[in-house]
Amino acid sequence: MATILGRRTDFILNLWVSLFVLWSILPVAVTALTAVGVSPTTFAGADNGVSLRAFSAVFADARLMSALFESLLVAAAVTALSLPLGLAGALVVRDLPVRGAAPLLVLMVTPMLLPGAVVGLSTRLLWQSLGVEGGRGPAILAETSLVAGFVTVAILLRLASLDRRLEEAARDLGAGPARVLRRILLPHLAPVAAPISATAFLVSFADHDATLAAGGRTLMVEIGRHLRAGPTPLADATVVLVLAVTALLALVVTRMRRREPTPREAAPRP
Amino acid sequence: MSAPSPLRRAGIGPMVRILVAVWLLALVVAPLGALGIRSLWSEEPTVVSTSREIDRIAERLIVLRHDWDRSTDRDLRADLDRRIRLLTLRLHRLDDQEGEAEVVWGGENYAGLFDAPAHTLGAPLGRALLAALLAVILATPIAFATALGGRRARIVAALLALPFALDALLRAHAWMRLADPHGALAAVAPPGSVVPAMIYALAPVAILPIHLALTRLDPRRIEAARDLGASTPRILARIVLPEIRGGLGLAGIATFLLAVGSTAVPWVVDRGAETSWLAATIARRIATGTDIGIAAAEGVGLTLASLLVAAALALLFRLGPRDLTRRGG
Numbered sequence: 001m002a003t004i005l006g007r008r009t010d011f012i013l014n015l016w017v018s019l020f021v022l023w024s025i026l027p028v029a030v031t032a033l034t035a036v037g038v039s040p041t042t043f044a045g046a047d048n049g050v051s052l053r054a055f056s057a058v059f060a061d062a063r064l065m066s067a068l069f070e071s072l073l074v075a076a077a078v079t080a081l082s083l084p085l086g087l088a089g090a091l092v093v094r095d096l097p098v099r100g101a102a103p104l105l106v107l108m109v110t111p112m113l114l115p116g117a118v119v120g121l122s123t124r125l126l127w128q129s130l131g132v133e134g135g136r137g138p139a140i141l142a143e144t145s146l147v148a149g150f151v152t153v154a155i156l157l158r159l160a161s162l163d164r165r166l167e168e169a170a171r172d173l174g175a176g177p178a179r180v181l182r183r184i185l186l187p188h189l190a191p192v193a194a195p196i197s198a199t200a201f202l203v204s205f206a207d208h209d210a211t212l213a214a215g216g217r218t219l220m221v222e223i224g225r226h227l228r229a230g231p232t233p234l235a236d237a238t239v240v241l242v243l244a245v246t247a248l249l250a251l252v253v254t255r256m257r258r259r260e261p262t263p264r265e266a267a268p269r270p
Numbered sequence: 271m272s273a274p275s276p277l278r279r280a281g282i283g284p285m286v287r288i289l290v291a292v293w294l295l296a297l298v299v300a301p302l303g304a305l306g307i308r309s310l311w312s313e314e315p316t317v318v319s320t321s322r323e324i325d326r327i328a329e330r331l332i333v334l335r336h337d338w339d340r341s342t343d344r345d346l347r348a349d350l351d352r353r354i355r356l357l358t359l360r361l362h363r364l365d366d367q368e369g370e371a372e373v374v375w376g377g378e379n380y381a382g383l384f385d386a387p388a389h390t391l392g393a394p395l396g397r398a399l400l401a402a403l404l405a406v407i408l409a410t411p412i413a414f415a416t417a418l419g420g421r422r423a424r425i426v427a428a429l430l431a432l433p434f435a436l437d438a439l440l441r442a443h444a445w446m447r448l449a450d451p452h453g454a455l456a457a458v459a460p461p462g463s464v465v466p467a468m469i470y471a472l473a474p475v476a477i478l479p480i481h482l483a484l485t486r487l488d489p490r491r492i493e494a495a496r497d498l499g500a501s502t503p504r505i506l507a508r509i510v511l512p513e514i515r516g517g518l519g520l521a522g523i524a525t526f527l528l529a530v531g532s533t534a535v536p537w538v539v540d541r542g543a544e545t546s547w548l549a550a551t552i553a554r555r556i557a558t559g560t561d562i563g564i565a566a567a568e569g570v571g572l573t574l575a576s577l578l579v580a581a582a583l584a585l586l587f588r589l590g591p592r593d594l595t596r597r598g599g
Contacts, residue, residue, distance in 0.1 A: 009502050016411040017422075020473075021429045027444035027470065028436065034447060088289040107294055113577065115531025117552045118569040122301035124556075125308045125566065145297035177283035206437040209533040209549070213556050220439060227443045227538045236447065239440045246436065 028243065035236035054237035064238065067222035071205055074136065074218055078143045078204035079197055085144070086151025086196075087189075093152065094159055109149035116209025119145060124214045134215025142214040143204045151200055158192045159185075198253045202246070309566035312378050313371035324364050327357050379567035390568070391575050394548040398530035399579065401468040402476075405525045406518060408469065409476035413517075416477070417484035430474075438471040439534035445470040446538060464547055467539045468529050475528060476521040483517025484510075519587025523580045530576045548572050 037050045058064060089108050093101045111119045123142040124134040132138065162185070170180050208220040223242070226235045331354060338350045383390055415426045436444065445467045487510065495505050529535075536547035548568055555565035583589075 122305035
């Protein structure tokens with residue numbers, strides 16, 4: 001299939017892809033080099049030598065470490081809040097006629113379309129008028145408004161593969177809504193529960209703009225403060241560490257996705 | 271999907287609907303309402319004359335205390351004592367007043383947006399559009415390479431996996447490492463310009479929608495066209511482009527919205543200096559705690575303008591619900 005577009009086009013395509021890959025990797029490679037104290041232009045060690053000192057400095061930085069803890073706390077809260085909201089949202093949207101479902105769905109994903117600073121500021125202003133100053137609470141709520149819409153869409157996509165006749169049959173046989181949820185909907189969603197939760201957690205963990213505007217002090221906000229101060233080996237080492245951890249998590253999430261059964265396996269149709 | 275029966279709709283359970291209503295009200299509608307309301311008032315310091323009065327009294331007190339030090343007469347000292355006490359009391363009362371501010375309603379906060387809309391709104395929107403356009407142009411061939419299968423797709427995906435794992439903020443920093451004055455590429459990419467950093471930060475976002483659109487393309491259609499003698503440009507224009515039109519539109523809208531709303535990238539690029547990236551200006555106002563009303567007005571303006579541009583892009587690419595729901599197969 002490699003020559004599907006013709007030999008000459010293929011050559012241009014290969015060249016383009018090679019340059020793009022180089023362009024993508026080069027800045028990260030330079031950052032990794034400077035993190036260990038190697039000059040990227042001369043490949044010579046810096047004055048104070050090649051070392052992993054910057055990496056141990058990251059773990060010794062009390063503010064970064066407490067920000068990491070804050071990030072984990074906030075991301076756990078956001079995940080715990082947005083999963084039930086997303087499930088409820090998906091159930092409501094699914095049972096509405098398209099004419100009613102579309103505007104509701106648009107409202108749910110609206111925060112994802114807005115500038116992060118606007119989402120954070122508006123949440124902060126609402127709670128300020130109720131006497132709660134910016135900080136952890138507004139940050140959690142601002143991030144939840146970003147994540148819940150995404151969870152809704154993900155659950156909707158999964159529910160599309162569920163045979164509605166199963167629910168109808170259960171209801172005809174006298175099952176209440178709670179029972180249908182427990183025995184049919186939740187088991188059908190079980191295979192995607194882990195990847196959706198992991199993605200929700202990651203989105204919350206990686207958010208910078210909304211959290212900053214809402215007054216949160218998560219790891220990304222703290223790293224942003226470091227990066228704005230200027231390029232330092234500490235900032236470089238932080239970037240490399242976050243890169244390694246995110247790559248690892250992304251790998252785990254893709255593995256989870258791959259293991260999830262196809263719709264055909266999950267809901268056999270006659 | 272069959273039309274839902276009223277019975278089924280009643281079956282959801284009211285709890286679920288209440289939950290959704292609370293979510294949309296508390297997390298989406300009310301915050302945006304608060305933003306809109308906050309953009310409509312500003313705090314005016316009570317009066318400048320208060321601080322002038324304070325200065326006058328403070329000066330008078332210095333003179334009186336000086337007199338008190340010099341005088342030896344008991345009656346005069348008692349009289350000065352009384353006057354100093356009264357003035358000090360007055361000073362305290364004025365000091366308390368000075369911190370207060372008066373709320374003034376009106377469109378004052380929007381003045382900056384309306385005075386120079388081309389500068390405050392137009393410049394960031396234009397730059398974000400440019401960044402989105404270039405990111406999509408860069409990303410389209412990459413989507414071809416990853417979507418059209420084969421060994422190459424796997425190699426490209428593996429090579430891109432690592433830098434793509436980085437968040438926009440961190441990608442911007444990595445880019446600055448390259449474009450830094452002391453960095454490796456200072457001559458090629460001048461530091462301090464947001465657009466190249468933005469393209470670098472957002473290119474991964476542009477690839478996915480185009481990739482998904484291309485996976486829907488049946489390779490047999492291209493083979494058939496080639497067998498019938500069509501040239502490559504003709505195949506691209508007549509078969510590939512119409513098929514990925516929706517994907518290109520989605521990629522453009524997503525990168526544009528992320529670019530125009532980004533605080534992190536412009537902040538990292540200009541190291542806290544002034545930029546005309548409005549989202550960064552808003553974040554800076556929030557950080558300093560001053561001009562929150564203006565920040566709210568700028569937030570409203572930026573939101574409306576960027577959604578308007580996104581809607582125009584959707585019209586331009588004739589995006590419909592079909593493009594959003596149709597899945598690869």
